[in-house]
Amino acid sequence: MFSKILVPVDGSDNSFRALDHAIFLAKTTHASLTAMHVIENPPMVYVESQKLLNDLLANYRSESTKVLDKCKQAAAKSGIKLETVISEGDAASNITGYARKGGFDLITIGSRGLGRFKEMVLGSVSNKVLHHTKCSVLIVR
Numbered sequence: 001m002f003s004k005i006l007v008p009v010d011g012s013d014n015s016f017r018a019l020d021h022a023i024f025l026a027k028t029t030h031a032s033l034t035a036m037h038v039i040e041n042p043p044m045v046y047v048e049s050q051k052l053l054n055d056l057l058a059n060y061r062s063e064s065t066k067v068l069d070k071c072k073q074a075a076a077k078s079g080i081k082l083e084t085v086i087s088e089g090d091a092a093s094n095i096t097g098y099a100r101k102g103g104f105d106l107i108t109i110g111s112r113g114l115g116r117f118k119e120m121v122l123g124s125v126s127n128k129v130l131h132h133t134k135c136s137v138l139i140v141r
Helices: 013-029 050-077 091-102 116-122 125-132
Strands: 004-008 032-039 082-088 106-110 136-140
Touching: 004 013, 004 091, 013 032, 013 050, 013 106, 013 136, 032 050, 032 091, 050 082, 082 091, 091 106, 091 125, 106 125, 125 136
Parallel strands: 004 032, 004 106, 032 082, 106 136
Antiparallel strands: none
């Protein structure tokens, strides 16, 4: 059924629910599982110096590592080996690009639960991934 599952995580409850679903699917289908955390670029208007930007990015990377370590622990409890990856930039573009290049056949992603108006105006990462990827997408609420 599925051989490679990608689960983007951002540390939110929704992303960890998606991880739980992905772990279950990986276990039942014997698929490989990769958790991905995307560090979105901070708005440059708020960055006063290169040192401040470097410090901010270092903090983001540290938080990313903590989120992915938590994912590894959850997968290990279920006997699943979890690969992890950190990328930087636009979340939806990075997720869809990584899924395409890696040959993933399922993306399991959490929904933010935005209202219809906000989603229409802003869009959400899960909505963009759903509409811009070639593989199957499971959106977990």
